[in-house]
Amino acid sequence: MSLIKKWRARFSPSLSHVDDRLLLIIAGSIAGICSGLAAVALRLALESVTEWLHPFRHYWWAFLLPAAGALLSGFYLEKVTREGAGHGVPEVIYAVSKHGGLLRLRSSYSRLISSFLTIGSGGSAGPEAPVVMSGSAIGSNIAKFLWLNDRQRTTLVGCGTAGAIAGIFNAPLAGLVFSIEVILGKWEFSNIIPIAIAAVAGAEVSRAIIHEQVLFNHLFFTVGTADILPGICLAIFAGLISVFFTKTLNFSGKFAQKTRFPFWMRALIGGSAVGCIGLFFPVVLGEGYHFIQSMISETFSMGIFITFVAVFAKIFATAITLGWGGSGGIFAPCLLIGSLTGIVFHKTVFLLFENAACASEGAYALLGMTGLISGVMQAPLTGIFLVLEITGGYETILPLIVVSAISSTMSHYIEPASFYFKDLIKRGQFLRPGTDARILSDLNIKELITTEFTKVSENMLFREFIEIIKTSDQFFFPVIDESTGAYKGMIELRSIRRYVLNPGIYDMVFLNQIMDTDVLTASLENDLQDVLEMMETNNMESIPVVEHDTFIGMISKTRILDLYRRELIMQTSVR
Amino acid sequence: MKNHMTLSVFDLSTCLGVNPDTIKRWVRQGKLPVLPKGADLRFQKKDLEKWAALHNIRLNLSDKKSGEKQNQIEVSLSQALQNGGIYSDIQGNDVVTVLASCVKKIPQVPDDFKPDLLDRLVERENAFSTGVGNGMAIPHPRQQLSYLPHPMITVNFLASPVDYNALDGQPVFLLFCILCPSLQYHLHLLSALSFCLRDKDFIRFLKSRPQMDQLVEKTVMLQETNPL
Structure with missing residues (x-):
């Protein structure tokens, strides 16, 4: 293990000098080979266990076999690896779109074993989704090992998927197409090449170990x-x-x-x-x-x-x-x-x-x-x-x-x-790349927030506030409790304009009488999607962000548009 | 029956909050589910709802306007004066005693709340005097009084002028008590009242200790010439 770490420490930094495409092709083919091996292993294991269980199929208690298999598989997932059941493809798609393809190392074998138990015992399911999960986890972890960035990791997840499908069905093109059509959702030149290579690698592994040209042989059909x-x-x-x-x-x-x-x-x-x-x-x-x-x-x-x-x-x-x-x-x-x-x-x-x-x-x-x-x-x-x-x-x-x-x-x-x-x-x-949902989920509140605001105390006299307005270019003033610093309300210049023009009340009112206390506030944990929804429903141009009773800053639509556009350009630009 | 379930370009543009030209462009680009028939474009409500759900777009098809927040009922100064009423011969020789006898006379404030209201008024005076000059003061609590049915201003003529720490140092003979169930009314009334109190004629008029109908008439006139 320490040897591997040493190797990584020596070579990984120099990888950044390697051409991006070459690096992806090489890493992709490794991912393809590994996931092809995983696929072949599962296929051979399933074949032998089916053969082994075949004699027992004729007993009356044979109906308990799938139950035993499902039980073991459930125990294994629940207690040993702590991963959810099911087929795992949505998880891979989500990981690709949200976390840059980050998957856990244990995902590369957990589903293989659980689906081996399920299918081997007679459960009605297919071996390819578990293999897709493994393949993509293998690709993701190769990328992690090489310290690659999110974009490269996503491509390697695609490579792993393609290798897995290519390996289990001996179908390289299907692997390539599935990986791009379903998992990545983005036909992009820089993706297609490494994924194609990985699909070839996966299929080659499968052909080398199981000597067959196609999964199902058939007679020649005359189709007209x-x-x-x-x-x-x-x-x-x-x-x-x-x-x-x-x-x-x-x-x-x-x-x-x-x-x-x-x-x-x-x-x-x-x-x-x-x-x-x-x-x-x-x-x-x-x-x-x-x-x-x-x-x-x-x-x-x-x-x-x-x-x-x-x-x-x-x-x-x-x-x-x-x-x-x-x-x-x-x-x-x-x-x-x-x-x-x-x-x-x-x-x-x-x-x-x-x-x-x-x-x-x-x-x-x-x-x-x-x-x-x-x-x-x-x-x-x-x-x-x-x-x-x-x-x-x-x-x-x-x-x-x-x-x-x-x-x-x-x-x-x-x-x-x-x-x-x-x-x-x-x-x-x-969250497909380049879509609204994807951009909104990538941008988070912390990136959008403007924090430089002069805060005013709720016990401030209106006249003092007028002096502050004169020299400030803010449109919104957060009002705080002067002893605790807790957020109390907001003053928006637009809504107090008519009082500002009436010097008669300068000495009559304090800011807590002017401030608006029913302003909706967002918190740092909110999704941008929710915040936008809130602003849209209430016709707000800006929304204050308050966390644990403390005013953090404001989010304005102008700022959102600005960053949204930049994010869109970044996400859709062709590399 | 006609067009019950369909919308025109204009209807849809208000629903979505965009320009009608934008709607037309979207139709041209094939992005909206438009009804195929007719020269002018029409949209089926059901199709639009499906389309909006699919694209995660908020569609405001119901007729209710979102601007409900704005239409709070404004209470005019004259209305608030009528709600409050005029009281004369208020006894007392300093700020606290004068305010105490003012509070005692207001029938709309329940007896249980009177000591509390007095505390609040005095607290406000201690923070910063409400004497606006020319012998007048506008005492008011800083908090809203949710037990009041409607906003009111009571006019209190003092039996004898009292030193009120006013801005111009003059003793005060007239108190306007602003009592409001919510802060929005308060600010509005305070602003309107202080505007009136800068008018020289109005001050002279007040010194003549007018009756309610005269006072209301005068304030309405002032408000009309200088709408705030």
Whole structure:
């Protein structure tokens, strides 16, 4: 450890002389390799544990397996690492926008272990969100180790994310696109290059360890122009399913919180419920890649009605797993629900039109996957590239794009906030670069405050105050208690103008009779957003800041505009 | 029925607090949800609410004006004099005794509060004399008297002039007691009254110990010629 510190002390200062782009590319590729390794580790671990648990699946008590897994995962997160359950992507997005991508080192492994327990035991979730969390934490901590600034750290978080997605799906482009489209939200030249390199690094690691070209093999599909129209219908269907999926996920999480059970109780109930669903529909358990593979290679043998029910079984199982204390992502469930949806749609088409000139079932499974991914994440590009890369089904690209576009539009129309952003928007934490919310959250009260004010005592005679006005250029005077210094009220020149012009009362009144005591005040802890809201509702040009009964200073709209503009320029300037 | 749920450019510009031209520019740039039909632009209330919620913009669609803070009822000087009333033959030979007999005569102040009010008046006099000169003083408490129903000024003619530490050193024969339920009225009345007391004619008039209706008539006249 001390050796590492010594190394850092020697080399890190000289890093500032290295070209920024080169530095980011090198650090990004390291982040990509590390997160790729994390992804591969999780994938191999999941594969072996699924194999190991397979014989036990046939016993009646098998439904307790997911419960045990959720329980362990809950204990681990709650007691050992003290991190929240769920999938973690919103946390990464928030960290990127608010804290310059600062993430804890323990996040780089905590979700890996908890999701390994959840998914390995049969919980219905995907391994990619935990990997995204790890990858981004790895990137963030590499940046911290190298003493990089916020901007560079954000890029490295993107690199980690891209490497992780590229590693777990063996899909470099999807990693790049997901990282930029969902996590960073900013297509910027200086970001794209290092993230692309990191995605390549992550995918290379995955290919070197697991010798496979694509995640799901398939036969060649013959897709023609005739598939565009059914594709559009499928997209609408998939869009509806994805809205339903998003709503169910949100509802389940809220419902679980309302029950007020302790976390282990929740995990136990949720896990058993998923296990019970799994007894009837084994397709819902785990990440379900095995079933996706069988659907794409057209060896899937469930009937149309059972498949239709399975779509909802999987939706509920995933919502329960994630809402009731398990941890994992929604990519894999989306893929499974999507392919089931595609199959149902294909079977329905052939039921209605016996000799429809459509492509095969596998191609529709592919389209359904794209529809679900694009619809739930409202990230059309991620949907397209991910499905293309994990299946290598480039022949389906034309209907694929159509499905992706329509499904995400559809879902956006019904539910403007995507699954990842919804909680953030609700908490006011959705802060994309260059937006109003981001600038207001970056500027804080301390930066805006003007503190040089002549204070006057509440027992001062008006005549003395007139003398002060004569030589001062202030428009606002804070009135304080002369013995304790406590804030009492404000005098605004504008509102006392008519008394100033009447010398008859100069000796008649004291300042505590003139001052305005109902002025709204802000405190240093207030968000700028709240302060602005307060000023706007009450038509104020300036607002005093009072902390613990002491007058600190004032915030004026003029000053806010001034700094706001500079901040906007700084945030949107292209590097 | 017509246009119940829609707004014009002008309505919206007042709601958002911007110039109508700004609204037109936003429509041109495709940033506002505008109704497609019609030559003049109209906006649907429901769409606007959705748009505002999405963009975190405060929309003031209700008709209530935000300027409610300004419309406090101003009480005129003559009204306050009428509220207070005229008292003559106030006994006493120094500041404290004179004030004590003034306070005793005011029916609007509950008996329980009278000693407290007297303390406050005396405290104010000790801080700085309210004798404004020409034999007149304006005693008043520095705090608001929330038990009073409305602001008032009582006019008290003293039985014999009293040394009041006035600015010009003259003994005082007339006290205007300003008693207000809130400080805003107070400042206004004090300012208006002290303005009147600088008028030579008005002082001469006061020395003639007028009746209430004469006094009110005179103050109204003075206020009208010199609105504050």
